[in-house]
Amino acid sequence: xxxxxxxxxxxxxxxxxxxxxxxxxxxxxxxxxxxxxxxxxxxxxxxxxxxxxxxxxxxxxxxxxxxxxxxxxxxxxxxxxxxxxxxxxxxxxxxxxxxxxxxxxxxxxxxxxxxxxxxxxxxxxxxx
Numbered sequence: 011x012x013x014x015x016x017x018x019x020x021x022x023x024x025x026x027x028x029x030x031x032x033x034x035x036x037x038x039x040x041x042x043x044x045x046x047x048x049x050x051x052x053x054x055x056x057x058x059x060x061x062x063x064x065x066x067x068x069x070x071x072x073x074x075x076x077x078x079x080x081x082x083x084x085x086x087x088x089x090x091x092x093x094x095x096x097x098x099x100x101x102x103x104x105x106x107x108x109x110x111x112x113x114x115x116x117x118x119x120x121x122x123x124x125x126x127x128x129x130x131x132x133x134x135x136x137x138x
Contacts, residue, residue, distance in 0.1 A: 012052060012071055017045040019064040033063035054106075058097040068093065 020030050027045070031038040036059055043049040044056075052060075057068045067090060096106075 011047055011050065012057075013045045013047045013050065015071055016041075016060060016064070019066055020045075023064060025063070030060070030063060034059040036060065053102055054093075054097050055100070055102065058094055068097075 020027070023030075025033070027041055028038055031041045034041075036056060040049065040056075041060070044052055054068065057071050061068050061071060069090075
């Protein structure tokens with residue numbers, strides 16, 4: 011669980027809950043809830059804030075079946091920077107899902123256009 015992983019990393023760093031909360035700029039009580047699994051769906055913004063002082067990644071905190079952070083190489087460094095930048099600018103899970111849906115639709119529309127299904131780009135075919 012995310013809370014267990016955060017607590018383990020916090021203790022390895024020698025931080026108290028109060029110290030880590032201050033370093034990350036988050037609520038001490040919310041951090042405590044997460045660590046005790048009373049809250050188990052933290053936002054990407056929260057995870058981004060907590061990952062930095064723990065010298066870890068959001069992916070490591072989210073991944074469920076890993077023993078060693080070095081095994082966690084799901085995305086490259088460039089993607090990590092882009093994701094962290096988006097989160098720091100306020101992107102949340104719902105925004106990300108909306109963007110995914112938009113790009114799926116956009117790619118579908120472009121594919122249909124290439125295949126002649128959207129000759130005018132508006133869903134209608136040109137009349138001869």
